[in-house]
Amino acid sequence: MSVSNKVALVTGVTGFLGRYVARYFSEQGWSVIGIGTSPPENAPLANLTKYYCLKLPNSNLHEILQERSPLICIHCAGRASVGLSVSEPASDFYTNSIVTFEVLNALRIYSPKCKFIFLSSAAIYGNPESLPVRETQTVAPISPYGFHKLMCEQLCLEFTKIYGLSTASLRIFSAYGPGLRRQVLWDICQKAITQSSLLLQGTGEESRDFIHALDIAKALSVVVESAPMEGEIYNLGTGREVTISELATMVLESLEQNCQLQFDGVVPIGNPLNWQADISKLKSIGFTPTVELERGVKTFVNWCRAELVGV
Template sequence: MNILIIGSKGFIGTHASNFFQEKKHTVFGCDVVTDYTEKRYFQIDATNSDYQNVFKNNIIDVCINCSGAASVPLSLEFPLKDFNLNTLNVFKIADAIRLYQPSCKFINLSSAAVYGNPESLPIKESFGLKPLSPYGIHKMQAEQVLTEFNTFYNLKTCSVRIFSAYGNGLKKQLLWDLYHKFSSNKPIELYGTGDESRDFIHVSDVVQAIALIIEEGTFDNQQINVANGQEFTIRYIAETFKSILNVKQNIVFNNKVKKGDPLNWCADISKLKALGYQNKVSIENGIEDYINWIEKNMN
């Protein structure tokens, strides 16, 4: 297959590119980063993105959009930028597919942020969407864009609602912050009570899930949770980090909730499992691998 990965220089995009190249697919990369060495790479203007030439001049079987902003705090500070990256760009990509590659399968990386604080756990795709931040709203609007293009133009679309993805290459969010806080030899202060929870999924499992969706998905405007169906508290994650690093700092939670952050997440992954998904990386092994990656590459 010819697979176009938009956001190919980002966290998930890099892993997806490597995975599909190893599977002997023809992979096209697309991002705002300058790269003069990579074959089949398209640089996009970050201030005025245009994807039409990419689809006009190349046969693309599958487009995976891994691009966009991924920060709740920054979406609160810069909502227009977040809208452009997470909603408007999705419209531009879908419209280019409509015009030049109408048979192309389009996977857009959405987020569990579209759910907000669910009324119950585990979270099913059928639950109402109640995002708590501009980021979550813009991801929800991107899903509505895919609904529009599927309904009116018969585009093959799928929104994958990724929960808490982590792994080698991620230089932000909880695990990155934990490593640097534990490296300071000071008491560790974290937001919340410690009882907040997330459904973590290693990036290699995210890519495995995307590959299964490409092969087995219906692309009839699907929405699919991409997670492991396992709920871990932030306290457990922090204590696991502490144990692996073999350090003795106290972990203190300040009982403050960050604006836009949900309290508890755990996904129902029945849809994903029906496609054949089984997670391969446990949270404990994933954290240890992540710590090893940081120590090898950042020191």
């Protein structure tokens, strides 16, 4: 297949993960077209053959699908904030559940052969009944964000079962990497760099399974090439559980700072306590994470320091 025929559509291409996905698939020989809400000067144009600045849902998507005939659609668009989903559930529902339905429906009508990969979240598990979490565990979201991601997974299954679309969902655990200006790792870094003390939410014993954005992009490629795409779900993490206290210590060691580490003991509503992924299902089709957390944290810290203090 020639490069020109390998067209990948990435929604949310100006977001954190969308940028990594566009770059990775471009490097793999795909012709990547992107949809995002940022002006062109803020889009990853070097990795795109075409960029469309529009807010989904949008009737222009119909023309894009007919004109470009993508083989795959990687759906990175949507809100990614548990906190905002709690305070603004309507916006979260619209930008996640409604937009996902509209994209799937457009594919059904205008590009039915296109494979659709949905970026879901471990938030659908809530507080898991046991660790590591397998895909077969009971889902029990504790935030609107988690509920809406679960709705989107069901929509993918619906469009596979009823209309024959090829779909798969990846439940991403805790994504990180240079470019991410939110969530716990950014919070730790920016406080450690700009303040003399480090006060964080929670107890420090909360845990996460951190997966680098580069590995997320690689996993998506594995799914495109090897997954049955029958509406199935995959956990996407590394399988390593790390407490927030351990993570903060890693950051401080990378910064070579003796910043005092404190926790306020308050776990925000909607935030689960402990996460660790069982990724054997994704491994069975060929995925292996490659970015070790210590190395990834050092890279993130260096980027963060350059962002905040310019060195």
